Amino acid sequence: MNIEKFLGSKTRAGIIKYLLFKRQGISMRALETDLAWSFTAIKKQVDSLLEADIVTIKKDQTKWSIYINDQVYDLVRRIFLYSLEFELQKTFSLYPGIVEKYYLGKIFGNNINADMVVVYKTTDPEFLSDMKNKISEIFVDYYIDNVGVVFMQSGDFQRRYRLADKFVLNLITNS
Incomplete structure (x- = not known):
């Protein structure tokens, strides 16, 4: 299974892989540094994942943190483990x-x-x-x-x- 083709974007798949297997609660700027992709590419894909209710953004006074939505976490993890x-x-x-x-x-x-x-x-x-x-x-x-x-x-x-x-x-x- 080619997960990038399934999700329609290598960047989107990379963001989800990172959140599943590396760490959640990361900002878009930190993703930009860790993944070496442009901020605009990451923002576009995070916005798309937000619209699909795959990720949520928790906001506090100092930063915005990206998390995989608890309701779909297990399902998304199983798909990526299958891949x-x-x-x-x-x-x-x-x-x-x-x-x-x-x-x-x-x-x-x-x-x-x-x-x-x-x-x-x-x-x-x-x-x-x-x-x-x-x-x-x-x-x-x-x-x-x-x-x-x-x-x-x-x-x-x-x-x-x-x-x-x-x-x-x-x-x-x-x-």
């Missing part, structure tokens, strides 16, 4: 036969001790390094800076499963 998962799946498809399975964790609402676990077959370290970089880029594109991704070789995963390893069993039951 994030889609991007990850697309990346895994670039490496056919390497990624055996993957498990989505904390970021996706699952109760495992990592944000994502990738079980892979033995492969060339160069492919694995390239895949790790692409996954990192995807998370950075969603303004998720601190992400815990565990890479586990398929043989190690099977061995730990046979030994009833707590991490692997938790992975299987909670994702």
